[in-house]
């Protein structure tokens with residue numbers, strides 16, 4: 223076969239390492255990323271002209287960030303790099319893209335390596351639709367990319383490692399953090415310690431974050447039950463009301479909330495590529511199936527990084543490399559013997575740690591069942607928990623896509639990225655069914671909105 227044409231989607235740690243592996247083997251891959259600059263989420267770069275150092279921006283991860291950025295920059299002459307380009311569909315052996323210039327292209331591939339990363343996993347709270355409520359990731363992006371805080375007095379609410387990381391980044395940047403409110407009980411973190419010990423460095427970083435927040439005098443509570451994010455349409459968020467683990471109710475005044483419960487893989491492109499999915503009870507999510515070497519269930523499609531399973535940035539580098547090596551091997555190109563085995567072993571360690579994180583920061587399932595009827599679940603379409611429950615009870619819709627069709631939950635701009643998992647929990651609780659029987663919202667093209675004029679343009683050949 224002539225040199226295979228390989229497309230890598232995503233230029234985060236997984237995509238960068240996948241592309242680097244291909245380039246080292248003499249392939250010139252197409253690398254597509256929606257972002258203006260490569261780096262992905264954790265190593266998100268500031269726009270040109272901003273001058274904060276890697277150390278100021280990435281703290282303990284500065285060295286790795288610099289390495290990823292320099293590796294990518296050095297690789298640009300050897301790849302077909304398409305920044306600010308959204309892959310909005312995959313079909314017929316082609317990825318369909320729209321670029322910042324509005325141009326629409328379809329790119330055929332022999333091999334496709336999906337390194338699409340993650341988004342926040344969010345459990346709704348009554349009042350989270352008030353202006354000033356951001357996901358944790360968005361709160362971090364504001365700080366990392368633009369040096370802006372989301373408010374002048376911020377409460378962080380939810381669970382997961384990002385809760386503490388972003389709060390500490392805000393403190394370090396001089397922002398006023400009113401409280402860190404963790405829905406996970408302290409006992410969960412203690413029970414998870416044996417698994418978390420699989421990555422002692424990461425565990426230590428987590429401990430240091432908590433110590434830094436304590437030293438900064440930030441109020442921190444575990445095992446909280448959110449009651450409401452208070453506010454009004456005129457002024458936005460004004461406070462967060464919660465029940466503490468000891469049963470006492472408390473209000474924390476604030477003008478912004480950063481909220482999230484760890485992450486979910488960004489799987490819509492894998493879905494459009496017709497990859498098989500399997501339910502993972504540890505995280506209560508449907509994830510694309512991949513074998514130990516990164517192959518998806520569809521020949522020629524490979525999965526790397528958090529887009530397949532949330533295992534963190536270091537694992538993303540390893541699994542991106544592994545996916546590319548596997549693709550090379552499948553195309554009959556030579557690869558170093560033993561390399562894949564080393565990567566598989568490393569990924570197994572990250573996997574154990576990730577299971578520890580899932581145990582330490584459980585998704586607050588009971589919160590979905592207890593959501594008041596007027597609490598919004600789908601912010602894009604303003605669908606409340608009551609609307610969704612009515613559809614379940616009045617129409618018998620107990621499958622996620624059916625409930626979507628009848629209620630419009632997950633039908634807006636985010637295509638269910640932010641509400642899909644919570645909506646499934648609301649349906650499962652109302653119908654008294656196990657969550658896996660509700661299924662998952664199917665990915666649909668376009669995965670993100672594209673302009674009508676763009677979609678209507680005739681197909682143009684790849685540049």
Ligand SMILES: Cc1cc2nc3c(=O)[nH]c(=O)nc-3n(C[C@H](O)[C@@H](O)[C@H](O)COP(=O)(O)OP(=O)(O)OC[C@H]3O[C@@H](n4cnc5c(N)ncnc54)[C@H](O)[C@@H]3O)c2cc1C
Pocket residue numbers: 231232233234235236237254255256257261262263264265307308309310337338339340341342358359360362363387485488491526527528529533534535536538669
């Ligand atoms: C908002 C956010 C902040 C995070 N911050 C941290 C942190 O500070 N520390 C930490 O340890 N972990 C953080 N994480 C976890 C983080 O995702 C890492 O585990 C790591 O970045 C994963 O690497 P990756 O290459 O798999 O994905 P990412 O780094 O997420 O890269 C995926 C890339 O794919 C691109 N992409 C996705 N879909 C498409 C599409 N349809 N078309 C074109 N391009 C697409 C995205 O633009 C992105 O650049 C964060 C996650 C999120 C969602």
